[in-house]
Amino acid sequence: MGIENPRKNDETRPTQEQQANSDGENNRVSLTTDMNSSETQFGQDHPDRHNYLPELCGQESQHLSNLMEIPALISTPERQLEQPDATDATSQDQMQWAHDRTHFKQQDTVIRNLEDEVLQPRTQLKEYRKENTKLIIYNANVKERAKTAERRQINKQKIHQRRILKLRARNGNLENTELKSFIADIQERAETAERRRAAKQRLHQRDVENLQTGIVKLESEIRELKTQVVSYKAEKSKNKAIANSRKISDDAIKASWRTMAYNIQGLVATILTGCPSEHDLNHHGHEGNEKSCAVCQISATQFKLLQDDDMRPFVVEKFVWDAVTRRILGHDTFGLCKSWARAPGMMLSTLLNNLIYMPEMRGNTSKLLRWKAEGAAMIYKAFGIDDEELDNAVHEEFTGLRRFIPRDCPDSKTARQNLCQDLRKIFEEAIEIHRILMQSRAHFYLDQVKTPATSRNFIYFNPGFHEPEVWDAEPSEKSIVLLGISPSLVKVGNADGGNYDTSNRLIKASVICN
Numbered sequence: 001m002g003i004e005n006p007r008k009n010d011e012t013r014p015t016q017e018q019q020a021n022s023d024g025e026n027n028r029v030s031l032t033t034d035m036n037s038s039e040t041q042f043g044q045d046h047p048d049r050h051n052y053l054p055e056l057c058g059q060e061s062q063h064l065s066n067l068m069e070i071p072a073l074i075s076t077p078e079r080q081l082e083q084p085d086a087t088d089a090t091s092q093d094q095m096q097w098a099h100d101r102t103h104f105k106q107q108d109t110v111i112r113n114l115e116d117e118v119l120q121p122r123t124q125l126k127e128y129r130k131e132n133t134k135l136i137i138y139n140a141n142v143k144e145r146a147k148t149a150e151r152r153q154i155n156k157q158k159i160h161q162r163r164i165l166k167l168r169a170r171n172g173n174l175e176n177t178e179l180k181s182f183i184a185d186i187q188e189r190a191e192t193a194e195r196r197r198a199a200k201q202r203l204h205q206r207d208v209e210n211l212q213t214g215i216v217k218l219e220s221e222i223r224e225l226k227t228q229v230v231s232y233k234a235e236k237s238k239n240k241a242i243a244n245s246r247k248i249s250d251d252a253i254k255a256s257w258r259t260m261a262y263n264i265q266g267l268v269a270t271i272l273t274g275c276p277s278e279h280d281l282n283h284h285g286h287e288g289n290e291k292s293c294a295v296c297q298i299s300a301t302q303f304k305l306l307q308d309d310d311m312r313p314f315v316v317e318k319f320v321w322d323a324v325t326r327r328i329l330g331h332d333t334f335g336l337c338k339s340w341a342r343a344p345g346m347m348l349s350t351l352l353n354n355l356i357y358m359p360e361m362r363g364n365t366s367k368l369l370r371w372k373a374e375g376a377a378m379i380y381k382a383f384g385i386d387d388e389e390l391d392n393a394v395h396e397e398f399t400g401l402r403r404f405i406p407r408d409c410p411d412s413k414t415a416r417q418n419l420c421q422d423l424r425k426i427f428e429e430a431i432e433i434h435r436i437l438m439q440s441r442a443h444f445y446l447d448q449v450k451t452p453a454t455s456r457n458f459i460y461f462n463p464g465f466h467e468p469e470v471w472d473a474e475p476s477e478k479s480i481v482l483l484g485i486s487p488s489l490v491k492v493g494n495a496d497g498g499n500y501d502t503s504n505r506l507i508k509a510s511v512i513c514n
Contacts, residue, residue: 223384223385247440247495247496248436248439248440248495250491250504250506252436253433253436253437253489253506254506254507256429256432256433256436257433257489257506257507259429260324260426260429260430260433261486261510263422263425263426263429264317264320264321264324264426265313265317266422267320267419267422267423267426268313268316268317268320269313270418271404271405271415271418271419271422272316272320272401272404272405272419273313273404273406274403274404274405274406274407274409275306275307275309275312275404276403276404278303280403281295281298281303281403284296284399284400284402284403285399285400286396286399286400292396292399292400293323293396293397293399293400293401294319294320294322294323294326294397294400294401295319295400295401295403296400297322298319301482301483302315302318302483305482305483305512310470311470311512314469314470314483314485314510314512315483316401316404317485317486317510318483318484318485318486319400319401320397320401320423320426321485321486321487323397323401323423324426324427324430325446325448325487327339327393327396327397327427327430328340328393328427328430328431328434329430329433329434329446330446337349337434338386338389339385339386339389339390339393339427339431340380340385340386340431340434340435340438341376341379341380341382341383341384341385341386342383342386342389344379344382344383345376345379345380345383345438348372348375348376348379348438349438352368352372353445355368356368356369356443365443365493365500366441366497366498366500369441369442369443369493369497369500370441370497372438372441373438373439373440373441376435376438376439377439380435380438380439385428385431390424390427390428390431391424393427394420394423394424394427395420397423398416398419398420398423401419401423402416402419405419440495441493441494441495441496441497442491442492442493442494442495443491443492443493443500444489444490444491444492445489445490445492446487446488446489446490447465447487447488447489447490447505447509448484448487448509449466449481449483449484449487449488449509449511450481450484458480458481459480459481460477460478460479460480460481461475461476461477461478461479461480461481461511461513462477463475463477464505464508465488465505465508465509466481466508466509466510466511467508467509467510467511468510468511468512468513469485469510469511469512470512470513471512471513471514472513472514475513479513479514480513480514481511481512481513482511482512482513482514483511483512484509484510484511484512485509485510485511485512486507486509486510487509488505488507488508488509489505489506489507490503490504490505490506491503491504491505491506492504
């Protein structure tokens, strides 16, 4: 057995080492290429799975990268062997060769282990690809099902929408038909109700007119019956004069007076509620005839009180009372009291009031008042009430009082008609009171209230004479009377024709105090 040339061995050894390194490098490059191609193919097959790919292959890739660095470590002893020491002996070369063979076996074992380790990730990648393919197919199926369900849902929505439109159209037609029918029914009912109401109103108006006509007839009959009763009693009584009047109690006179006062208050509270200006009051229609009505005599004090909402109704009441006393009950207004028994009645009242205060008649008071009662009864029986004169009196006072009808009255025409009717009714009540007073043997007179406007001195409140209507504090004898609303009625003597030295204030005067 010959000894091998060490140089020749040296020449062949690097070739084997280089071959081993070349094989390791090729394996590493092939493994890296396969890994990259696998990652690329996996990324292309699963573009929407990029979030979990690093989790699947992160550890294997990192392990392979670490393995790829081993050839670099393997090549280091080889490089060290490329430069042998020339002085080494053959034994050293053999030892080195044995060492290298052992080392290369280890390297070969490591490479085979690496190949085995690389095969495992490849197998996992194949499994991942299969699972990914299944996921892709499943995802495609799910998407297709979702699209199919969405198309079905859209079709159902379209069908439902068409049904809703049809139902709405049908419902609209039904509602319009029912609404029109309902409106027509309501209109027909309203027209029927209006016709019935109009018919009832006509019947009611007819009944009212009939009742008013009946009332007028009954009042006329009552007056005629009263006249007949008086005439019958006068003719029957032989010890009395033909026209002797019947006795009237004080309570009956007070009741008639209170009724008239109540009607005056109602007239003011319901109709005469306005507040006219000073110009309206000064130009109400009697500019050419001075003091033709009660409103013509308005004073500055009265106009000032009219501006107070609380005082205004009582001031207007005073105007109505002034109209009554001037037109019916007054004895000092010659020519205005013709409603009762016409001109003879007015002259009798004036003559009596002049005679009663004459000194020559003081001893014949009883005879004078008996003559008054009998004469009044005879004159009233002969002439009664002058309706024409009463209408003139109502019209004159209406001309001034109508200014107190509010400007914003919804039905001013009806308000004016009611004013005329109520004013006439009040005048008729005053005429009846005047008739009773004239046919009594007692003497009656009106005591007008004096105020600072009619007297230079203040008039203080007197509980025996005055009845307060409005005041700032509880009236006392120190309270000043600002305005008299109605006069007081004083009775002298009695109905039997005696006690003419005594007087009695039947009705107190209504006043306004400060």
